[in-house]
Amino acid sequence: MTIRYPNGNAYQTPAGKTGPRFPSTYTNYGKRGMSLEEALNESNTYYESRGQAVVHKKPTPIQIVKVDYPKRSAAVIKEAYFSTASTTDYNGVYRSHYLDFDAKETRNQGSFPLKNFHEHQIDHMRACVAQGGICFAIIKFVTHEETYLYPAKYLFQFWDAQAAGGRKSVPYTEIQTNGILIPAALQIPVPYLKAVDVLIESLS
Amino acid sequence: MTIRYPNGNAYQTPAGKTGPRFPSTYTNYGKRGMSLEEALNESNTYYESRGQAVVHKKPTPIQIVKVDYPKRSAAVIKEAYFSTASTTDYNGVYRSHYLDFDAKETRNQGSFPLKNFHEHQIDHMRACVAQGGICFAIIKFVTHEETYLYPAKYLFQFWDAQAAGGRKSVPYTEIQTNGILIPAALQIPVPYLKAVDVLIESLS
Numbered sequence: 001m002t003i004r005y006p007n008g009n010a011y012q013t014p015a016g017k018t019g020p021r022f023p024s025t026y027t028n029y030g031k032r033g034m035s036l037e038e039a040l041n042e043s044n045t046y047y048e049s050r051g052q053a054v055v056h057k058k059p060t061p062i063q064i065v066k067v068d069y070p071k072r073s074a075a076v077i078k079e080a081y082f083s084t085a086s087t088t089d090y091n092g093v094y095r096s097h098y099l100d101f102d103a104k105e106t107r108n109q110g111s112f113p114l115k116n117f118h119e120h121q122i123d124h125m126r127a128c129v130a131q132g133g134i135c136f137a138i139i140k141f142v143t144h145e146e147t148y149l150y151p152a153k154y155l156f157q158f159w160d161a162q163a164a165g166g167r168k169s170v171p172y173t174e175i176q177t178n179g180i181l182i183p184a185a186l187q188i189p190v191p192y193l194k195a196v197d198v199l200i201e202s203l204s
Numbered sequence: 205m206t207i208r209y210p211n212g213n214a215y216q217t218p219a220g221k222t223g224p225r226f227p228s229t230y231t232n233y234g235k236r237g238m239s240l241e242e243a244l245n246e247s248n249t250y251y252e253s254r255g256q257a258v259v260h261k262k263p264t265p266i267q268i269v270k271v272d273y274p275k276r277s278a279a280v281i282k283e284a285y286f287s288t289a290s291t292t293d294y295n296g297v298y299r300s301h302y303l304d305f306d307a308k309e310t311r312n313q314g315s316f317p318l319k320n321f322h323e324h325q326i327d328h329m330r331a332c333v334a335q336g337g338i339c340f341a342i343i344k345f346v347t348h349e350e351t352y353l354y355p356a357k358y359l360f361q362f363w364d365a366q367a368a369g370g371r372k373s374v375p376y377t378e379i380q381t382n383g384i385l386i387p388a389a390l391q392i393p394v395p396y397l398k399a400v401d402v403l404i405e406s407l408s
Contacts, residue, residue, distance in 0.1 A: 054328070060266070077266065079280060092302075093337040094335060128258050128297050132301075
């Protein structure tokens with residue numbers, strides 16, 4: 001059926017738009033190949049555009065060795081190496097709280113391997129928690145198609161247990177229990193702020 | 205005079221150390237060529253080591269075009285370009301507050317040119333202030349050998365006035381009046397947290 005304006009002209013979907021404001025495939029973003037990072041970046045852009053939070057992914061740290069400065073054009077980096085981040089990937093401000101987190105995905109079904117984290121990232125989150133920051137991991141179980149906010153305090157417990165010779169992963173059931181499930185939403189690929197609200201409530 | 209241990213052996217300054225824990229030249233860091241960025245990074249390392257704050261400079265954003273993956277060695281970036289940061293350079297957490305700022309130095313004596321800032325940096329600070337973040341600029345007048353914390357709300361006023369056809373710089377006297385002087389300190393190149401305390405007090 002053709003939808004018509006009151007003047008009788010047929011409604012045309014504007015160029016570049018496909019009907020709904022956000023494609024409904026966003027709820028299945030994993031299926032169309034959007035990485036967790038891309039999904040989070042889109043979520044952050046959405047949140048910032050609505051004035052709900054200001055959260056950014058930090059640029060990848062690069063050690064630059066050689067730069068050319070050609071005449072009349074932009075400087076070209078000719079030799080550089082990826083260096084290890086000394087912090088987590090994401091931070092920002094939400095409801096006057098400092099947020100700091102990392103995002104990881106795993107294809108494992110039964111557990112989340114701790115080797116996804118580096119010692120310095122855990123140390124960084126500990127330092128942030130000590131300053132009153134809200135720290136967590138966003139963990140996506142690709143096979144289960146579930147994404148959880150997992151509070152840093154539980155992550156620290158498993159990290160420390162591992163250092164003391166314990167298991168090298170966090171069981172999926174533990175993350176189901178102490179993590180906060182981030183439900184699918186129509187407009188936001190990873191609507192994690194609702195889970196952050198739950199975490200903040202639990203701290204006060 | 206040679207200092208000796210109780211067993212008679214002479215005390216030797218450990219390799220790589222030069223006596224006091226922080227060289228006293230730190231108070232004159234500008235003179236020995238330390239940039240404001242280096243001075244802030246050292247200050248942040250000091251603050252974090254004391255558990256006083258967690259603040260980091262974000263890595264420079266780079267757009268990577270070509271990467272080589274040689275066998276048995278690290279990936280080499282062969283072509284990349286500097287891209288424009290979408291945020292300020294520094295952020296972190298202090299006393300449960302989200303801090304967000306940029307650091308600029310000028311050799312001007314009478315004013316601080318607003319062209320040192322980009323529109324998107326100002327927009328970013330506005331968004332952070334709206335979320336309850338503590339935002340400011342750290343401005344160093346190289347010739348005066350003075351560094352100020354200049355609260356974002358005053359910066360916004362001059363920025364908006366410029367957009368409306370007003371002056372393109374902030375007078376030095378204005379920064380003396382509404383900025384907070386960061387005094388020299390023996391151990392910390394830029395001891396800005398004291399000025400942040402003053403700013404936080406003024407907001408509550």
